[in-house]
Amino acid sequence: MNSRKEPDLNQALDRLLRNASAARQTAPAEMPFAVETRVMAAWRQSRGGVSDFAAGLRLLRYGLGIACAVALVAVSLTWSGNQSEPDDIYAISNATANLALLQ
Amino acid sequence: MEEPGLDVQACVENTRRGDDAAARALYQHLLPLVLKIVRSHLPRRTAEEDLVQAVFVKVFTKLDQFSGAVPLEHWVSRITVNTCLNQLSHEKIRPELRHADLSEDEEAVIQNLAATTADLAPEHSFASRELVDKMLANLSAPDRLVISLLHLEGRSVEEVRQVTGWSIPLVKVRAFRARRKMKKHLEQLLKEGSR
Incomplete structure (x- = not known):
């Protein structure tokens, strides 16, 4: 049996925490410059600054858009060209008849 | 700068x-x-x-x-x-702290706490901090936080409320429970140290 008087745990914990709080108060508030640079880069990127990859994607998107527009115009012109009827619908039959008459 | x-x-x-x-x-x-x-x-x-x-x-x-x-x-x-x-x-709570895990300086702090009721000497502050850090590692993240803010940084309950967004009763309850767990650990260490 331990004859020593049990210390008041509340008081002992307070003393320990008080003593511990005195440590590390003089730690320098410094960070490597790289951290600042990384933070600034991340901030710029989040504000809409684009990375090379994002810029490439944007260019690709524009290119695809323009290609689609050109293809649409070409298809529509071809279609309208196929749909338009000759000025004289009897031109060919008349020509055949005329040729027959001439012979 | x-x-x-x-x-x-x-x-x-x-x-x-x-x-x-x-x-x-x-x-x-x-x-x-x-x-x-x-x-x-x-x-x-x-x-x-x-x-x-x-x-x-x-x-x-x-x-x-x-x-x-x-x-x-x-x-x-x-x-x-x-x-x-x-x-x-995301951190797991460390297994229970044993007296054998303590360094010589930390053991001296425990001996001091058991032997006297006076404040610990300033030269023990680093060892005390190490010991407290080990004890805090046994607590959950919110318990660790509340003890650090209240006792190590010396913030008031109102300041803790502002910083954490917890209500004042919640801060007090967490502090009380965290202290109770720390006291249990400290009691264990004091008992093992007196053997």
């Missing part, structure tokens, strides 16, 4: 507009505060620099949400504490 007499409000406005110099000035102004909180609540397997970076990226990207209703430092403190808490919540 932090500029003397920095106009924080103007700095915030300019940073929102994308001013690089203002953002750097704000970073330098807030770094000591962020670093102090990060160092107090640093998870074991996380690099200090990574956590500081994560905090500042959050601060800058959310700067548009800062209404100015509270001081900027309080707002940044809350972001920092929540970022640390998120990291800490």
Whole structure:
């Protein structure tokens, strides 16, 4: 049996925490410059600054858009060209008849 | 370096507009505060620099949400504490601390606590801090946080409420439970030390 008087745990914990709080108060508030640079880069990127990859994607998107527009115009012109009827619908039959008459 | 007499409000406005110099000035102004909180609540397997970076990226990207209703430092403190808490919540609680795990200096602190009722000598503060850190590692992240803020950083319950966003009763209850767990650990260490 331990004859020593049990210390008041509340008081002992307070003393320990008080003593511990005195440590590390003089730690320098410094960070490597790289951290600042990384933070600034991340901030710029989040504000809409684009990375090379994002810029490439944007260019690709524009290119695809323009290609689609050109293809649409070409298809529509071809279609309208196929749909338009000759000025004289009897031109060919008349020509055949005329040729027959001439012979 | 932090500029003397920095106009924080103007700095915030300019940073929102994308001013690089203002953002750097704000970073330098807030770094000591962020670093102090990060160092107090640093998870074991996380690099200090990574956590500081994560905090500042959050601060800058959310700067548009800062209404100015509270001081900027309080707002940044809350972001920092929540970022640390998120990291800490992924950590597993360490197994129970045994007397055999203590260093010689930490053992001397325990002996001192058991032998006298006087305050511990200042030269024991580093060992005390190490011991407290080991004891805190046995607690959950919120318990660790509340003890650090209240007892190691000397903040008031109201300040803890502002920083964590918890209600005052919750802060008190968490502090009470965390202290109870720490007392249990301390009692165990004192018992083992007296054998």
